Amino acid sequence: DTAVSQTPKYLVTQMGNDKSIKCEQNLGHDTMYWYKQDSKKFLKIMFSYNNKELIINETVPNRFSPKSPDKAHLNLHINSLELGDSAVYFCASSQTRYNEQFFGPGTRLTVL
């Protein structure tokens, strides 16, 4: 049973396109996150939702918009994709804030 799942696993697209990444967790956790991992493996928080409420919104271009339709899902929509958006995007969840986070398998986004 997959705890945190993401789709798609790979996403290759042209500059200027709009794309979405979906995340689902079946752990019953209250808090979900989006991270970006760059080519040097550096991980940075982008957004966090707690019980469908946005609690962390880092300095991320407003082309990125998260949406949490319910506690188990957190999607990421990206408008007008740029070359610099190429990275691996990880979704994660935790039971509550400050607890250990469980990560999804990642979505490798390549913008051409």
Added chain:
Amino acid sequence: AQSVSQHNHHVILSEAASLELGCNYSYGGTVNLFWYVQYPGQHLQLLLKYFSGDPLVKGIKGFEAEFIKSKFSFNLRKPSVQWSDTAEYFCAAYNTDKLIFGTGTRLQVFP
């Protein structure tokens, strides 16, 4: 702002060698600390965590870490590494609501 530093960027060891990876955090208050591992092409998995109590924490796969408050450190250790330990290792600490990651240490273990 809180930061997490990992001083070893790339470590190369032979099998059966002992491992110690350094991690320092900058926040002086109560901290929740973690070590995660990322095997090639995979997602992050939790190795161990420290919230409070015994400063010597045991994790999965024979890893352990020691929290030393006076040194703001949470170093990861393993007495004898295996080829399968080849991976990227991340130290992390909570700063209010955010989990701040170190820059990672790439460990390569040769048979």
